[in-house]
Amino acid sequence: MTIVADQLDAFQSAFDAEVRRQMSAEQLQHSVLTDGALSGQDFTLQVAELLREGDPGDSISRSLYLMVSFL
Secondary structure, X not given: OOOOHHHHHHHHHXXXXXXXXXXXXXXXXXXOOOOEEEOHHHOOHHHHXXXXXXXXXXXXXXXXXXXXXXX
8 A cells, every 4th residue: 555645644544533433442442461470580591481381372372471670
């Protein structure tokens, strides 16, 4: 698809309006579901390998962990 540069704003407005028409307010909220939280000390190769080995998910439902702190 090609959009002429001076029509980009109009396209963005129309696209946004159509998405809002087709989706619920809940669907428009940004959220990330995780399988748990890990601290910075948990980010090691050993932990990563253990999580990968124990992950029953396929490429769509792989486990996702949230890192709580870098320190």
